[in-house]
Amino acid sequence: MGSRMPLVQQEGPDDGQLVARSVKQDAHAFGQLIDRHAAAIVNLAYRMVGNRAEAEDLAQEAFLAAFKALSTFRADSKFSTWLYRIAANKCKDWLRVKRPGQGFHDVDADEALDAHVAEERTPEGLLSQQQVAQELEQAIQRLPPLYREAFVLKHVEGLSYEEMAEILGVNGDTLKMRVYKGRLQLSRELADLNPTR
Amino acid sequence: MSPMDEQDLVVQRFLDQDLTPEERVAFLQAVDSDPSLRRSWLNLEMVVAEAASLPRLTPSARFISQLKAKVAPPSVSVWDRVRAAVTAPRTLEWSLASAMAAACVALVAMAGLVTLMPERIVEVPVASAPAQTVAASAEQEPTVFVRLVLLQPEARSVSVAGDFNGWNPGQTRLERSEGGMWTATIPLKPGRYQYMFVIDGKRWIADPLAAEGTTDGFGSQNAVLDVATL
Numbered sequence: 001m002g003s004r005m006p007l008v009q010q011e012g013p014d015d016g017q018l019v020a021r022s023v024k025q026d027a028h029a030f031g032q033l034i035d036r037h038a039a040a041i042v043n044l045a046y047r048m049v050g051n052r053a054e055a056e057d058l059a060q061e062a063f064l065a066a067f068k069a070l071s072t073f074r075a076d077s078k079f080s081t082w083l084y085r086i087a088a089n090k091c092k093d094w095l096r097v098k099r100p101g102q103g104f105h106d107v108d109a110d111e112a113l114d115a116h117v118a119e120e121r122t123p124e125g126l127l128s129q130q131q132v133a134q135e136l137e138q139a140i141q142r143l144p145p146l147y148r149e150a151f152v153l154k155h156v157e158g159l160s161y162e163e164m165a166e167i168l169g170v171n172g173d174t175l176k177m178r179v180y181k182g183r184l185q186l187s188r189e190l191a192d193l194n195p196t197r
Numbered sequence: 198m199s200p201m202d203e204q205d206l207v208v209q210r211f212l213d214q215d216l217t218p219e220e221r222v223a224f225l226q227a228v229d230s231d232p233s234l235r236r237s238w239l240n241l242e243m244v245v246a247e248a249a250s251l252p253r254l255t256p257s258a259r260f261i262s263q264l265k266a267k268v269a270p271p272s273v274s275v276w277d278r279v280r281a282a283v284t285a286p287r288t289l290e291w292s293l294a295s296a297m298a299a300a301c302v303a304l305v306a307m308a309g310l311v312t313l314m315p316e317r318i319v320e321v322p323v324a325s326a327p328a329q330t331v332a333a334s335a336e337q338e339p340t341v342f343v344r345l346v347l348l349q350p351e352a353r354s355v356s357v358a359g360d361f362n363g364w365n366p367g368q369t370r371l372e373r374s375e376g377g378m379w380t381a382t383i384p385l386k387p388g389r390y391q392y393m394f395v396i397d398g399k400r401w402i403a404d405p406l407a408a409e410g411t412t413d414g415f416g417s418q419n420a421v422l423d424v425a426t427l
Contacts (some may be wrong), residue, residue, distance in 0.1 A: 042260070
């Protein structure tokens with residue numbers, strides 16, 4: 001569980017070779033790119049939008065957008081970086097439309113969360129491992145989109161700040177602050193659920 | 198969210214392993230003496246650890262198949278494929294080495310063809326010697342080219358009918374040349390063949406120059422051509 005994605009060199013043709021073949025209308029080559037990167041893109045989308053069906057739709061849009069724009073892909077950059085960028089933008093566009101006003105922390109949601117877990121504590125009043133995981137997933141959904149995006153890429157997808165900077169087109173220091181704030185919000189929410197921590 | 202203070206930033210940088218060795222030592226000493234700081238740090242470490250262990254989705258088979266179907270080229274009819282193949286501009290790439298190799302192959306093939314099919318002409322001079330089989334080379338080949346000659350200045354057409362063409366006078370016609378000479382060159386396997394000339398499509402005569410003859414069972418003589426292997 002929790003196998004990290006990034007950017008592992010595959011056996012056989014590398015991504016650059018598959019892209020070159022895809023540009024020449026080799027559908028099988030693009031199919032191999034799909035096989036290699038589908039999980040990463042679907043998981044990024046899922047962590048961003050919180051819904052599997054929506055995540056697969058967004059991931060599909062991202063791949064199709066990449067396929068149509070293959071001729072613009074620069075061979076000196078990584079295909080995965082480019083694909084991540086397309087997917088991240090698709091997710092943010094979706095959030096902008098579907099969930100406007102999510103830039104601010106929702107206090108009411110916190111209170112609802114407290115009520116939700118009140119009956120589920122262990123006798124010691126602590127959350128179990130599984131519950132922590134579930135609460136963390138939901139807490140990630142409550143992060144502002146930019147913090148969520150940065151936190152997911154850093155700690156769920158396991159990318160470095162350098163890779164994230166390349167994907168998002170944002171400088172490393174700004175990204176670090178987004179990750180810091182995301183971590184802080186998550187840790188405070190989970191601490192609230194386990195007051196003895 | 199309230200702005201982060203200096204201590205918060207140090208904790209965050211520690212999580213990213215972004216502290217100098219001296220800063221690390223200072224941080225760990227502070228954690229050792231400050232339970233609140235220690236708790237905050239551990240909560241953050243827990244968030245990072247849990248995030249790295251979150252279950253990952255496996256894309257559904259439907260997602261993969263739908264996506265691949267959308268990027269597959271549209272199916273093309275056989276006719277369109279043939280037309281595209283025939284009309285597609287092509288670039289012929291060649292190298293000197295491959296051109297020379299192809300030329301050598303062509304030369305060998307030509308030499309082999311000539312060797313396999315030597316021209317064997319049987320000269321049948323009107324005035325004297327009968328038809329003879331002449332080997333074009335010392336090597337015996339299964340096909341011998343036999344030339345038949347007949348002097349018939351008054352004839353409008355001359356053909357030859359025999360064992361080799363099913364006795365069909367319309368199949369093997371002789372060509373007229375100067376002086377009323379009619380000739381034809383026929384490829385034959387070694388063997389014995391009976392034949393007759395047919396003048397103007399109706400008059401059958403034996404080759405007057407044939408070395409051998411035989412009766413045809415109808416009261417006439419057939420010429421016999423013995424095509425021997427050497």
